[in-house]
Amino acid sequence: MSGRIVGEVLDYAPIDLRPAEFLVLIAVGEDARDTDRVSKFSDVENLTRRTRLKAGTVRNALAELVGRGLIIPTYQRARIGLHQEYTVARLTNARHATIRPIHTNESVTPR
Numbered sequence: 001m002s003g004r005i006v007g008e009v010l011d012y013a014p015i016d017l018r019p020a021e022f023l024v025l026i027a028v029g030e031d032a033r034d035t036d037r038v039s040k041f042s043d044v045e046n047l048t049r050r051t052r053l054k055a056g057t058v059r060n061a062l063a064e065l066v067g068r069g070l071i072i073p074t075y076q077r078a079r080i081g082l083h084q085e086y087t088v089a090r091l092t093n094a095r096h097a098t099i100r101p102i103h104t105n106e107s108v109t110p111r
Contacts, residue, residue, distance in 0.1 A: 012092055013091060040085050
């Protein structure tokens with residue numbers, strides 16, 4: 001469980017994430033290990049319970065986060081008996097163009 005990754009999410013997540021996407025990213029980041037950034041228990045059922053969001057909302061948020069490259073799924077397709085694992089991307093990476101630290105003095109305007 002990584003407070004370091006959660007801190008990175010809080011500081012550097014894209015400013016245009018929807019609240020549900022942001023909350024799911026925090027939950028996945030909290031479950032991820034510091035060593036390899038893999039979240040093993042971030043299946044829809046656990047994320048629904050932890051975030052208090054509906055299952056469909058969690059699925060949509062996960063799809064958006066995967067699409068934006070913020071989390072990387074271990075499996076490209078669902079496999080019987082295995083739940084999906086996610087690797088949390090390093091959010092200080094320049095490829096996430098909308099990412100800006102929120103603790104700076106510059107004014108931030110939504111895009």
